[in-house]
Amino acid sequence: MRPIKRVEIITDALEIERVAQLLEQHGVTGYTIIRDVIGKGERGIRRGDELSGVFKNSYLLTTCEPEQLPAIVEAVRLILQQRGGVCLVSDAMWVKH
Amino acid sequence: MRPIKRVEIITDALEIERVAQLLEQHGVTGYTIIRDVIGKGERGIRRGDELSGVFKNSYLLTTCEPEQLPAIVEAVRLILQQRGGVCLVSDAMWVKH
Amino acid sequence: MRPIKRVEIITDALEIERVAQLLEQHGVTGYTIIRDVIGKGERGIRRGDELSGVFKNSYLLTTCEPEQLPAIVEAVRLILQQRGGVCLVSDAMWVKH
Amino acid sequence: MSLDLILANLLNPAVLFFVLGLVAVLVHSDLELPAPIPKALSLYLLLAIGFKGGVALRENNGDAALPVLGAALLMSVVVPLYVFPLLRLRLRVPDAAAVAATYGSVSAVTFVTASAFLQRANISYGGYMVAALALMETPAIAVGVVLARIAQRDHAEGFDLKALVHESLFNGSVLLLVGSLLIGYIVGSEGGSALKPFTEALFPGLLSLFLLDMGLVVGRRLRELRQLGAFPIVSALLLPLLNAALGLGIAYALRLAVGDALLFVVLCASASYIAVPAAMRQALPQANPALYVGMALAITFPLNVILGIPFYLSAIRALWG
Amino acid sequence: MSLDLILANLLNPAVLFFVLGLVAVLVHSDLELPAPIPKALSLYLLLAIGFKGGVALRENNGDAALPVLGAALLMSVVVPLYVFPLLRLRLRVPDAAAVAATYGSVSAVTFVTASAFLQRANISYGGYMVAALALMETPAIAVGVVLARIAQRDHAEGFDLKALVHESLFNGSVLLLVGSLLIGYIVGSEGGSALKPFTEALFPGLLSLFLLDMGLVVGRRLRELRQLGAFPIVSALLLPLLNAALGLGIAYALRLAVGDALLFVVLCASASYIAVPAAMRQALPQANPALYVGMALAITFPLNVILGIPFYLSAIRALWG
Amino acid sequence: MSLDLILANLLNPAVLFFVLGLVAVLVHSDLELPAPIPKALSLYLLLAIGFKGGVALRENNGDAALPVLGAALLMSVVVPLYVFPLLRLRLRVPDAAAVAATYGSVSAVTFVTASAFLQRANISYGGYMVAALALMETPAIAVGVVLARIAQRDHAEGFDLKALVHESLFNGSVLLLVGSLLIGYIVGSEGGSALKPFTEALFPGLLSLFLLDMGLVVGRRLRELRQLGAFPIVSALLLPLLNAALGLGIAYALRLAVGDALLFVVLCASASYIAVPAAMRQALPQANPALYVGMALAITFPLNVILGIPFYLSAIRALWG
Numbered sequence A, B, C: 001m002r003p004i005k006r007v008e009i010i011t012d013a014l015e016i017e018r019v020a021q022l023l024e025q026h027g028v029t030g031y032t033i034i035r036d037v038i039g040k041g042e043r044g045i046r047r048g049d050e051l052s053g054v055f056k057n058s059y060l061l062t063t064c065e066p067e068q069l070p071a072i073v074e075a076v077r078l079i080l081q082q083r084g085g086v087c088l089v090s091d092a093m094w095v096k097h
Numbered sequence D, E, F: 001m002s003l004d005l006i007l008a009n010l011l012n013p014a015v016l017f018f019v020l021g022l023v024a025v026l027v028h029s030d031l032e033l034p035a036p037i038p039k040a041l042s043l044y045l046l047l048a049i050g051f052k053g054g055v056a057l058r059e060n061n062g063d064a065a066l067p068v069l070g071a072a073l074l075m076s077v078v079v080p081l082y083v084f085p086l087l088r089l090r091l092r093v094p095d096a097a098a099v100a101a102t103y104g105s106v107s108a109v110t111f112v113t114a115s116a117f118l119q120r121a122n123i124s125y126g127g128y129m130v131a132a133l134a135l136m137e138t139p140a141i142a143v144g145v146v147l148a149r150i151a152q153r154d155h156a157e158g159f160d161l162k163a164l165v166h167e168s169l170f171n172g173s174v175l176l177l178v179g180s181l182l183i184g185y186i187v188g189s190e191g192g193s194a195l196k197p198f199t200e201a202l203f204p205g206l207l208s209l210f211l212l213d214m215g216l217v218v219g220r221r222l223r224e225l226r227q228l229g230a231f232p233i234v235s236a237l238l239l240p241l242l243n244a245a246l247g248l249g250i251a252y253a254l255r256l257a258v259g260d261a262l263l264f265v266v267l268c269a270s271a272s273y274i275a276v277p278a279a280m281r282q283a284l285p286q287a288n289p290a291l292y293v294g295m296a297l298a299i300t301f302p303l304n305v306i307l308g309i310p311f312y313l314s315a316i317r318a319l320w321g
Ligand SMILES: Nc1ncnc2c1ncn2[C@@H]1O[C@H](COP(=O)(O)O)[C@@H](O)[C@H]1O
Pocket: A010, A011, A012, A038, A039, A040, A041, A042, A043, A044, A045, A046, A057, A083, A084, A085, A086, B029, B030, B031, B032, B033, B061, B062, B063
């Protein structure tokens, strides 16, 4: 096991593909997406009950090296400012395999 | 980025709305819910395969300030005692935006 | 609240039942599964859009005592080597109830 | 004679698909209907049966309706009252109360399978039987909860009657059933003809698909049932028979037509595994859902669907003469 | 007279299921159609209406098509142009532009409900009306975005015209609608007969189910609408009437047949809550979706579906004489 | 002549919807069928085709069945035996074995499209062809795995034959297909008539919807295919032709009727992308699913569905004279 940064991002379902692309541009090699999560935040309730996808979130989990973190956080921050959502960073151990 | 408490709660799908309301009463401003997760715990397997919603869980992720934590934990504990489930608290960094 | 290890495993949807069984053999008493998550990793994109389940992941969250961790990590590592996926371990506090 | 009917029932494709689901679990197949297809099918069944019932109610002479509706309401209140003390022989108060409510309430899918059985046998029944189904879904919940409160001398916690009544009248399945019944009644046979391909032509097929899923669910539950011990299993076998017998007596006393009588008896014999568990989870969280859902779903449901329906019909035929 | 039509419209089971959905929210029922059933139903409706339209287009004499298609295109460009300055009285630039696009575009489900209404009233309409529906879905998006750019004198950011055109032509619902239209046209009535049980016989039933869900969504949105203030609510009531009146004038000038005229007016009066929000989220992220979706969905949609359709028809009948 | 048939096949709406799916990916549209609708459709197709086949089997004179069933079993064992050494020219052992199993097994949707093609052309076929489909789904899996074990001289790990047989007989799709076949056989044409609107009238529509999704999936895979290199692509084009040719010879030798012959050839030519990948993931985890699924799905499937079916039919007509 070795230490790694665990990054989770929740934002507009319509935006999540773009977030993933952005992460790849910053050298992230793997991520997991949970589509169609719901929630509440500054922009009100998102119940996921409309067909436009505008009121639905997606959840993305990824990991990065500590030195990659600042650039990633900066890039994600821009998207969150425009489209809403949150980004949490925590410490984890990566099980090597 | 600033430190924040990351709280995740897994409980009965029928109960999750009440948990969300409770959190809001304790000053939480945002949360994310993943409906229809399955699992196993003290109360046995929940495969999500019945129509009553009784054997199905939901997952809720939220954040709070360290000083909000004790009150929130106390409130959640009561629900978990009645309806089952778990609550995990960890440290995270919130990406300001 | 007491400290606990938070373990999350993402792997092939077809494999997740076996991971759960393995965890139980190692003394884990509870876990939560999110079926049908998608993602990208060393083995390419998994969009979840095929019917075989081969290109779809599942996410499993569980907790264990620090002393259980090494055995669990060892067991999970073997599966990940064969079928792909990731395992992250982090520290959390368990809300007793 | 009864065997003939059992065979006739087994030749219903829907029942055979139920058996296929059971077999799939037995042989550890990975066959499954992905969520939320079963939920969607269950909503469809309620909508279709409600709508059809409403249209029929409009066409029908409704005179026969009142006695059977009264009897339905009565049974849903009375059944928990005598089931509760019986169960108290072995079960804790909250469990006994939840099981009592479960058996006082009804299973829409059992009803629907019985009505498909009647249709195949060319026996008619009144549209108001759907109203009886709706009527019996929830009163037992209130009775069960009140029983538990009284037995626990638990008046302190402030019994939330309002929430209970609300849940009873407006829970999703009751509302959809009653709403579709009203819509069917309003638009009548002519106005509703455009919906027929959806509500009628598709019905046997979608019921088969749903019963396939029920077979899978029941199969999984059956495996876990042993852990509950003998008492719940035996109760889940005897309670439907007891309730069916009582229902049979009432149907006889009211001289119901054969089709109506069968549906009424099936309602009495069936147990709820959708509305009641959802409500009990709120009102009696101390009760063990594995117990009351397991009894209703894993034993009483297949008993009624496979053997009960033809058996009750042959009893009715024997009595009515 | 208009009241008769309103009643006739209300006897459409689909409309009644919409009302049932509204009622369910009103009484705080837990009734819901689980995701992704509503999305699947919406894809079905587009496929079915497109396919049916294509087959009809092939059979029809297409002479009547060109004027109405021209008018449709015109309206989807013009509507945002006059709606935008009206809304600027009270709304911020991005919000005004997004709402303008919303009302320039159309609602396929409103169209479909109107065509079901016509069918029940035995009034025929041209298959090319489906082409008009497709044609009106997206130009308003481009107009709205351009309006916002001009008003904000915002040329710096590099207006991504290519992305916008792409989104307009190839977004999922437009592509499915146009694709099904083409397929229907290619295979024609004979080649398409095998699909009829799916695209036609099932249509009223699945539309009812979808409208039940729409009722639930609209009901929930209605609750949250108060927070938006009076101006959006009043606008959402008046804009469809204004657009309908203009559409009526054009339909009259073009001497459209009654059925075509109603559908054209309904297209003008309706507002988009699928294609436009998805596009605006990309192109005008500063606009508040709760505003433009709320107006289109919670007010304009039920207004059109419950009162508008019969009202527009009686206006057409009065004018056409 | 063959061109006429290709055109006739392309006028099948289901095939056109497949093309629409391809186009949607090509133009980067966001059109998609949300999970789990495709899975549900795939279960429906298996249920419907099985049930229909069972009913037909009951009605039919089954004499023609035995030779074709024997041939089907034979082909599913023989195909991997000669495909494996061919592929070993360039592929690693586990990949070659997995691809060999893929081509020995079959694609139910290709079969279903071919049977829809026959129906449109008024060519009849035996209900036992569905049994042939079921029979060919899984033996190739066992053959592929055994081949890999032998080639790797890998006897140490303890070849789990029992798990393999179990997986082969009881995997979800096989069980549903065989179960529905049996149910259809048991209830027969009269008992099964109530299911007809579901299993038959809806079939072309739901197949179209499913093929739309297949078009989307295939389109996405096509994009990623280049990474696999030329050998797999060429193989995925030639293997179905090779297997079809062999199938054609056998069909000719057995003097199968035209309809049966086409379905048999299509079974031989088609490759599995549901049952085999799921099983290989367990039995040969070292094999690369992007390779074997990509070949079966992105190349062989569209080749068969668009060109193969009419081409095989014209070959049969030419030979049978
Ligand atoms: N504190 C939080 N914890 C977890 N999820 C959140 C939080 N705040 C916002 N979210 C999620 O992010 C989405 C968009 O947030 P917002 O842009 O603040 O409306 C919400 O709908 C939630 O799903």
